[in-house]
Amino acid sequence: MLKYLPKSQAVLQVYAVIAVMLCAWTITAFLWKLSAWLLMLNMGEIFTVFAYAMLANLAESLIVLLLLLTASALLPPHLFRDHFVVRGTILSIGIVGSLMLFVKLDMEFGIESGARLLIGPLAGLVLTSVLLGLPPRFRLVRFLHSAIAWMADRLTVFLFILVPLFLIVLAYVAFRNIA
Amino acid sequence: MSRINRRDFLKLYAALLAGAAFSGASPLLSSAHSQNSDKPNILIFVFDAMSARHLSLYGYARKTTPNLEKFAERASVYHRHYAGGNFTTTGTASMLTGMYPWTHRAFNYRGMIDRGLTDRNLFNLIGKEYTRAAFTQNLWADILLSQFEADLDFHLPCDSYSQFADSLMQPHALRADRDLAYYVFQDFLNLRVDDPHPYPGSLFLASADLSRALASDRHHISADYPKGLPTNHDFSYENPGVLQGIGRLVQGSLLQSSPYLGYFHFWSPHEPYNARKDFVGIFPNDLKAQVKHRHSHSASNYSEASLRKYRREYDEFIADLDAEFGRLLSELEKSGVLQNSYVIVTSDHGELFERGELGHASALMYDPVTHIPLLISAPGQTARSDFHSLTSNVDLLPTLLQIAGREIPSWSEGRILPGFGKADDPSRSLFPMVAKDNPAFQPIQHGTFTLIKGVYELFFFTGYPGHPDAFELYNLQEDPDELNDLYKKDITTASQMKDELLEAVSTANRNYQKK
Numbered sequence: 001m002l003k004y005l006p007k008s009q010a011v012l013q014v015y016a017v018i019a020v021m022l023c024a025w026t027i028t029a030f031l032w033k034l035s036a037w038l039l040m041l042n043m044g045e046i047f048t049v050f051a052y053a054m055l056a057n058l059a060e061s062l063i064v065l066l067l068l069l070t071a072s073a074l075l076p077p078h079l080f081r082d083h084f085v086v087r088g089t090i091l092s093i094g095i096v097g098s099l100m101l102f103v104k105l106d107m108e109f110g111i112e113s114g115a116r117l118l119i120g121p122l123a124g125l126v127l128t129s130v131l132l133g134l135p136p137r138f139r140l141v142r143f144l145h146s147a148i149a150w151m152a153d154r155l156t157v158f159l160f161i162l163v164p165l166f167l168i169v170l171a172y173v174a175f176r177n178i179a
Numbered sequence: 180m181s182r183i184n185r186r187d188f189l190k191l192y193a194a195l196l197a198g199a200a201f202s203g204a205s206p207l208l209s210s211a212h213s214q215n216s217d218k219p220n221i222l223i224f225v226f227d228a229m230s231a232r233h234l235s236l237y238g239y240a241r242k243t244t245p246n247l248e249k250f251a252e253r254a255s256v257y258h259r260h261y262a263g264g265n266f267t268t269t270g271t272a273s274m275l276t277g278m279y280p281w282t283h284r285a286f287n288y289r290g291m292i293d294r295g296l297t298d299r300n301l302f303n304l305i306g307k308e309y310t311r312a313a314f315t316q317n318l319w320a321d322i323l324l325s326q327f328e329a330d331l332d333f334h335l336p337c338d339s340y341s342q343f344a345d346s347l348m349q350p351h352a353l354r355a356d357r358d359l360a361y362y363v364f365q366d367f368l369n370l371r372v373d374d375p376h377p378y379p380g381s382l383f384l385a386s387a388d389l390s391r392a393l394a395s396d397r398h399h400i401s402a403d404y405p406k407g408l409p410t411n412h413d414f415s416y417e418n419p420g421v422l423q424g425i426g427r428l429v430q431g432s433l434l435q436s437s438p439y440l441g442y443f444h445f446w447s448p449h450e451p452y453n454a455r456k457d458f459v460g461i462f463p464n465d466l467k468a469q470v471k472h473r474h475s476h477s478a479s480n481y482s483e484a485s486l487r488k489y490r491r492e493y494d495e496f497i498a499d500l501d502a503e504f505g506r507l508l509s510e511l512e513k514s515g516v517l518q519n520s521y522v523i524v525t526s527d528h529g530e531l532f533e534r535g536e537l538g539h540a541s542a543l544m545y546d547p548v549t550h551i552p553l554l555i556s557a558p559g560q561t562a563r564s565d566f567h568s569l570t571s572n573v574d575l576l577p578t579l580l581q582i583a584g585r586e587i588p589s590w591s592e593g594r595i596l597p598g599f600g601k602a603d604d605p606s607r608s609l610f611p612m613v614a615k616d617n618p619a620f621q622p623i624q625h626g627t628f629t630l631i632k633g634v635y636e637l638f639f640f641t642g643y644p645g646h647p648d649a650f651e652l653y654n655l656q657e658d659p660d661e662l663n664d665l666y667k668k669d670i671t672t673a674s675q676m677k678d679e680l681l682e683a684v685s686t687a688n689r690n691y692q693k694k
Contacts, residue, residue, distance in 0.1 A: 022382060029380040033367060040287040040619045042294070045359055052353070052363040053380050060383045099382040103370065106389055111372045114393065177355040 004073040006084035012159065013152040014068060014088035019061045020158050021096045026053050048176070051169040058166045064092060086145045087132055089152045094128025218308065218438035219558055220520035221579055222429060222511075225274075225444040226500060227267065227317050228539060230529030231260065232547040233494055236554075241462050243497045246505025247524065247554065254522075254556035255564045255598045261631060262528045262572050265548045265613050266540035267319045270527030270572065271444070275301050275323060277576030277591035280612055281687035284619045286626075288540070289319045289361060292326055293619075295694075299590065301576050302330035302440065305583050310436035314339065314425065315444035316411055318361055320527070321350060324442075325358035333432075340424035341414040343399060345372060346388050349413070365413065372397065373412040406453045409496075411446045418447055418455075418503045426510045433516045438583070444527070447500045450538060452492035458499040462491055469660045473535030476542040476627070476640055480535045490532040519558050521582060525572065526551040542613065544629045544638055545661050549611045555596070568603040569631060570596055571611075608632045610683055617642075622688035630680040636661070637676040639684075650677060 005011070030050060037046050068088045072081045080087055098121035105117045134141045231237050234244045236251055237258060263273025264280050272278075272285035272292055276299050280286040284293040292300075302311045312333035313324045321337050328334060336351040338344050346369040350360035370377055370385035372392040379385035398407030399415050408415035425443050433439050468490065470483055481489075504524075511517050528539055531548040539548050553570065555578075573593035580587050581595050595601040614626025625642020634656040641648045652666040652673045666673045 025382055026380045029367065029378045032378050033380075037362065037366075038618070039616070040290040041362065042620070045362075048356060048359050049362045049367060052356070052359075053367060056368055056381050056384070060381065063383070096382065099386045102389065103379060103382060103385045106370070106372075107377055111389070111392055111397070117389070117393065 004077075004081070005069055006072055006081050006088070010084040010088070011065070011069070013085050013149075013156055014092060015061065015065050016155040016157075016159050016162075017089050017152050018064045018092045018096060019057070019162050020155050021093070021100075022057045022061050022064075023054070023162060025100060026057050048172075051172045054165060054169040055173050058170065064095060067095075068092065083145075085149050085152050089148050090128060090131050094125060094131075098122075098124040098128075218583060220433060220437055220439040220516070221305075221309075221441070221523070221582065222520050223440075223442045223523045223525070223575075224504070225271075225315075225442070226448060226504075226524070226526050226552075227320075227444065227446050228449040228528060228530045229497065229526035229552060230531075230547045231258075231526075231550045231552045232529065233490075233497055234552055236552065239494075240466055241494045241498075243494050244501045246501045246508070247552070249505065250508055250522075250524070250556065251554055252563050253560045254524075254554045255560075255566060255596075257553035257555075257570050257596070258565060258567045260525070260551055260553040260570045260572065261549045261609050261611055262526070262551050263611055265528050265531075265544055265611065266615070267317050267527050268323070269613065270551075271315075271317075271320045272323055274525070274527065274572040274575050275327070275442075277301075277573050277588075277593040279573060279592050279610055279687070280614070281610075281623055281684070281691070282592060284691075285323065286612070286614045286617065286623075287619055288615050289322060289366065290615075290619055291322055291358065297326045298330075299588070300327045300330060301442075301579060302327050304576070304580055304588065305440055305585055309438045309440045309583065310432065311440045311442075312428075312432060313442040313444075314428075315442075316341075316416065316421070316446035317444055317449070317527075318350065318365060318411065318413060320444050322358060322361050325350070325360070328357055335428075337411075338414045340421040341416040342408065342420070343395070344414040345392065345397075346370070346413060347384060347391075371412065403456055404453055405456055405459055406451070406492075409447055409453045410451065411449070416446070418445075418500055419506075421445065422503045422507045423510075426507045429511065430514045430516055433520070437519070439520075440579075440583075445500075448493060448496040448530075450493075452489065452496040454492070454495040454499040458495045458502075460495070461498060462494055464488075464491055466490070468532075469662060471533040471660070471662065474543055475646065476643060477535040478541050479537060481537045486532045486537060489537055493530060493532070517556075517558070521558065521579075522554075522556040523575070523579075524552060524554040525575070527572075540613070540615065542627050542640065542643060544611060544613060544627050546636065546655060546659070549629065553596075555598075564598055566597045566603075568597055568605065569607050569609055569633075571609045605633065608679060608683075610680075622691055623684070628680055628684055630676050630683070631655075632676060632679070635665075635672055635676060637666075637673070637680055639677075639680055652676065 068091060072084060101124050102121040105120050136142050136145060233239050235242045236244045236247045262270040264270050268285050268290045269280040272283045276283045283296060285291055310332050313331050314335040315321050315324060316337055318337055324334060338349050348364040348369055350357060350364060353360035353363060368381040368384050370379040370388040400407045429441055473480055529548045529551055530539055531543060536543050574596050577587045577591050577593045578596040578599050581599055597603050609631040611629045612626055614623045617623050617625055628639040630637045634654050636653045636655055638651040650666045651664045653661040654665060
């Protein structure tokens, strides 16, 4: 089974990209709301809200990773598994970025904009497909791929913060719900 | 997920009740909850944002409440009853704790009661002898009920009896942290599509909520509801379904568990004022309302024409609700559950359609936004009693404790209502207030404080950025529209009331700092 999956180092690099993007969004939203909560919630309560939010992030990031791993297992190795860091990163950025764009457009223009809110995310997904399909024989594409791989590698440093944080909030929430 | 949970909950509840009916013993109820006919049942019906000023029961020109008037024929009717604040959190917390907002500290939007005072609530004080059930469609009121979770035998999810939930996650999804569930979901992770400034914390939940909103008719407009279904902006519902559901619940519960304390807090007639088609346009647009110019503290600037339109829609929505409530009362009457039950009808706050302001929770505390209905029908009561002395919704807790034969705590800032053993006190002072932007953990520095005493009402606007502190004084008997500010005209009254109000605020702040 494991032979269908990419190497663990590659998985970690892609996971770092996913987790950093999702957590960056959540933490920004958290800071935006914090001033209002300070009026009525104490520090313990604010941490509890944060813990549930980070737990949601953990679940979401694992779902995205699982999707990529499933694709890796199902597709021919030369299409995805052998280029997991680059293609997984492009796909992660494409999926999470499109969701960000979708929600951000609603935040800017409101639900009344209707289906026009979908234009941005769909364009993002098309761009992702194009990037995935670019053949590496062009120098610019090779440069792009190496830049993406470098970025994914650099982002793994955040896992030293995020993984312990996920474990702490997981234990905290589990304790609250069991106790 | 929320739908499954809700259904599961209701199915489980119905199954247990049915099982209990057949077995002759309720597995849900402790031995303390066995039948005890000595104590009366208490049913509290709260209609959110229902201003006494808009009820024909209290003399309003439009015939908005024929069914409440019928109910009043065998009830005690309180004509000068006031909320502790001008929006849900303050009003509901004052009603359920018997304390003013400056003591219970739930005065922010979606705020909570001081964590050290959560045992000071009606459900706890009435004791385990009663089966205590609570349901609210108002999520801010649900935060407060969640703080009393340990004192409730049944706490129904807010979206029980609703039809369309806007978000995937609803507060009852967090069972262990239900008091914080609103902040986790509605205030943070979910995308609430009606929120003017959304910033959802979860991309997945937000995208799911947004996709659902885009894919559906969000307003649920139908032939029966030409303006769309009533909604609390988190889920939509129909009043017949909600009130019938509560009626069935009460009938089923009282068969099994008596004495019973039920708190039922409905969203209607809160905005949006989406009445059924039978009530749309029932009132002609000929109501003679005084033109009141925009107040310097108004946050909005609605035109008089807009305010007249919304006022009419609000009145229609009240009439719609009144018809449904009449049906519920008939059902309860027929089933005999009212024979040993006190029925209380009230609100958490009123509604304002004047001075450029629409709704509630602004800096304005004029009479329509704090003056609320209160009717109490005792078991076997056949005649109407009218009480015209000042009463506050902090009085409900001591009164209900007296009815239940429980001790009234010394910390309660309320009094037993007239008609329940205490004589009227003409020198009584009431202190509704709004201080929603003040930190709950600090002395109150800015907000609008009110002193209502006798026929007078004094407002103290303090700490509003860009505004100097100001007072206004009105004689509610001679000037019910509050147009003639007497603050600089009736110097003696103004001075006495100002001293009393400032002393009360100062004492409240001092007590808080000491604590």
